[in-house]
Amino acid sequence: MASQTLQSVPGEPTAAQHELSLEELARREADGQAYFDKVMADDSRIEPRDWMPPAYRKTLLRQISQHAHSEIIGMQPEANWISRAPSLKRKAILMAKVQDEAGHGLYLYSAAETLGQPRDAMMQDLMDGKAKYSSIFNYPARTWADMGAIGWMVDGAAIANQVPLCRASFGPYGRAMVRVCKEESFHQRQGFEILLELSHGTPEQKQMAQEAVNRWYAPALMMFGPPDDDSPNSKQSMAWNIKRFSNDELRNRFVGMMMEQVRVLELTLPDKDIRFNEETKKWEHGPLDWAEFHEVLAGRGPCNAQRLERRREAHDDGTWVREAAAQYAAKQAKKQAEKEVAA
Amino acid sequence: MTTPEPHAGNVWPIWEVFVRSSRGLSHVHAGSLHAPDAAMALRNARDLYTRRNEGVSIWVVPADAIASSDPDAKGAFFESPQGKDYRHATYYTKSEGVKHL
Amino acid sequence: MSTSPETAVPAEETAGHGDISVGVKGSANSGEATASATRITPGNALRPEDIALAVSRGTAKPGEDVAEFALRLGDDALVLAQRLGHWISRAPELEEDIALGNIALDQLGHARSFLSYAGGFDGRSEDDLAYFRREPEFRSVEIFELPNGDFAVTIARQFVVSYYQFELYRRLAQSTDATLAGIAAKAVKEVDYHRDHSAQWVLRLAQGTDESREKMIHGFKVIWPYVDELFRDDELTGRLSGSGAAVEPSSLRADFDRLTGEVLAEAELEVPRVQPAPGGGRKGLHSEHLGYLLAEMQVLAREYPGASW
Numbered sequence A: 001m002a003s004q005t006l007q008s009v010p011g012e013p014t015a016a017q018h019e020l021s022l023e024e025l026a027r028r029e030a031d032g033q034a035y036f037d038k039v040m041a042d043d044s045r046i047e048p049r050d051w052m053p054p055a056y057r058k059t060l061l062r063q064i065s066q067h068a069h070s071e072i073i074g075m076q077p078e079a080n081w082i083s084r085a086p087s088l089k090r091k092a093i094l095m096a097k098v099q100d101e102a103g104h105g106l107y108l109y110s111a112a113e114t115l116g117q118p119r120d121a122m123m124q125d126l127m128d129g130k131a132k133y134s135s136i137f138n139y140p141a142r143t144w145a146d147m148g149a150i151g152w153m154v155d156g157a158a159i160a161n162q163v164p165l166c167r168a169s170f171g172p173y174g175r176a177m178v179r180v181c182k183e184e185s186f187h188q189r190q191g192f193e194i195l196l197e198l199s200h201g202t203p204e205q206k207q208m209a210q211e212a213v214n215r216w217y218a219p220a221l222m223m224f225g226p227p228d229d230d231s232p233n234s235k236q237s238m239a240w241n242i243k244r245f246s247n248d249e250l251r252n253r254f255v256g257m258m259m260e261q262v263r264v265l266e267l268t269l270p271d272k273d274i275r276f277n278e279e280t281k282k283w284e285h286g287p288l289d290w291a292e293f294h295e296v297l298a299g300r301g302p303c304n305a306q307r308l309e310r311r312r313e314a315h316d317d318g319t320w321v322r323e324a325a326a327q328y329a330a331k332q333a334k335k336q337a338e339k340e341v342a343a
Numbered sequence B: 001m002t003t004p005e006p007h008a009g010n011v012w013p014i015w016e017v018f019v020r021s022s023r024g025l026s027h028v029h030a031g032s033l034h035a036p037d038a039a040m041a042l043r044n045a046r047d048l049y050t051r052r053n054e055g056v057s058i059w060v061v062p063a064d065a066i067a068s069s070d071p072d073a074k075g076a077f078f079e080s081p082q083g084k085d086y087r088h089a090t091y092y093t094k095s096e097g098v099k100h101l
Numbered sequence C: 001m002s003t004s005p006e007t008a009v010p011a012e013e014t015a016g017h018g019d020i021s022v023g024v025k026g027s028a029n030s031g032e033a034t035a036s037a038t039r040i041t042p043g044n045a046l047r048p049e050d051i052a053l054a055v056s057r058g059t060a061k062p063g064e065d066v067a068e069f070a071l072r073l074g075d076d077a078l079v080l081a082q083r084l085g086h087w088i089s090r091a092p093e094l095e096e097d098i099a100l101g102n103i104a105l106d107q108l109g110h111a112r113s114f115l116s117y118a119g120g121f122d123g124r125s126e127d128d129l130a131y132f133r134r135e136p137e138f139r140s141v142e143i144f145e146l147p148n149g150d151f152a153v154t155i156a157r158q159f160v161v162s163y164y165q166f167e168l169y170r171r172l173a174q175s176t177d178a179t180l181a182g183i184a185a186k187a188v189k190e191v192d193y194h195r196d197h198s199a200q201w202v203l204r205l206a207q208g209t210d211e212s213r214e215k216m217i218h219g220f221k222v223i224w225p226y227v228d229e230l231f232r233d234d235e236l237t238g239r240l241s242g243s244g245a246a247v248e249p250s251s252l253r254a255d256f257d258r259l260t261g262e263v264l265a266e267a268e269l270e271v272p273r274v275q276p277a278p279g280g281g282r283k284g285l286h287s288e289h290l291g292y293l294l295a296e297m298q299v300l301a302r303e304y305p306g307a308s309w
């Protein structure tokens, strides 16, 4: 449900809430908190109209809207190659994939809207540069092999992140993630197959594939967020059953999966320090350049300006169309009402 | 068909989408979307929520036309059916094992 | 306990293609999943790959005329898909990104089927035809090649071509050539939806705001000179209509005029009074726009001739 304006049935007069005594308000808040705590303890779900701590609402709104923005901005590096896809089959696949990402953005904006923030306000924040999105989409897709590397590693990292989010404590977020994860399953495979085809192609094609893997490897690992000891909000998100695993846990697990898959590709990962730690039973990787991560996140990446400008342009060019459709709907509704009066 | 309050400017209202995944099943809430009116809401729903054969029928409902039970009243509102075991077949243990019953 | 209608799964549901499954634990095969609105399947329509397979097995082989005709329709659809694909990530609203994406994918599917079939004549693949022919070897007509312009121009073009394609495919579904008939029978249903999509937008843009009305009128003015070319007969269509494999394009015109006329009347628009352009795409004489489109579409494939992707 995306609506905040749902009416209540048994007629709890909302206006009357203004007149509630302070004690009554405090009692309701205590009841709400108790109920919320029980939902967390039972690992059950919070739904939009339930009482929730303001910080929980704020965290979710930020996380879900950032996720939605990432899907929408994330369309651009791949949309860039739709017109040049080297076979018609690949063109169809890529088009469907980029289109799916628009759908993911929509599912997620809907989930965020249930928290009381209209989509156009979120979109405005994005265009004003006030909202963040996944830093990786600020890197350019330089060659066709990037379509492979993005699908395999970027969608792969997204899936690793998102599968646990299907169990997020906020109902609409979890449900959106179930739908997204189902659709993502083809995204990673198509990327992997692009790379597989290239690595078994001509030497130039193989080199193109290797270079793309080299370029996207570190940004993909950074998609899991800062290291655990530098991730102040993670603990709270885990206590709220939004996050189920820490950034480093997910990242390490992902490195392990890539290590296996890269062998099938007959390519290498640009990291000499990857190893399986027999003691901890965990995969480890080499150091990541977090200074660069923060630079790009702060807006100083190769494509930040371009990505936002493109979004603004589409939005601005579309204004007259959205206005026209809204006007038309209003006129039709008015006509309908007049007809009913006349009858 | 009900049309939500026409919105000012260029912002389209929210619609809730219900999809029947195959004949014989109920429509199930699939998600929501924005559309200027019911006709476009149906089409957007078709494009957004049935790209992979998820449905054979779609309902769209203006989000603000949905009335819902009060979440704060959940205790009182849903208390009555609790404990009325005799509404369920499992309550009747003496007839257990009798055929076709 | 009785089986409620909500949980009963009709037999046809369990037969045939199964669920495309997902990495999500517990969502497959649970009672909830069968009632779920997220259950996804690939469907079972005629795919471009089926045509290519039939061609490679020799069960579908066009004669020279039918191949040339399939090339025409394939090129029209391919050029349109290339144009529409540009809107993905640029549409007026996110929902419309998806709508235009679906239409582009339908058109690309039709293009692939027609080209795969056309290539059966001399052993070329859909990609040989799409990527390694030069501009004069393309057979698209000008209206498909026109730049997207603003949303109104795109809608005007889409409105015209989908009403044209609908009338064409509707008749081709009865073609004496079984492969053409098969491709058209799948395509006509999709194009029927494209008609509806563009008609909805014609109404909204024409009767929305003053600005949108002006733009819609302008859009039709830009597009209309190229309408006539769609309905011109030539020797090839004459021979094919004689054999029952295709119809004369001119025979589609009356239905096209009547049905588009109904929508235009509802939108309170007039057919623009403009002179028809001579066109020439069926003979390889193209608009100035096509060269750029092909340069972009073909660049990567031509950088690596013989490569597989």
Ligand SMILES: [Fe+2]
Residues within 6 Å of the ligand: A071, A100, A101, A104, A180, A184
């Ligand atoms: Fe996505």
Ligand SMILES: [Fe+2]
Residues within 6 Å of the ligand: A071, A104, A158
């Ligand atoms: Fe994602």
Ligand SMILES: [Fe+2]
Residues within 6 Å of the ligand: A101, A155, A184, A187
């Ligand atoms: Fe994806």
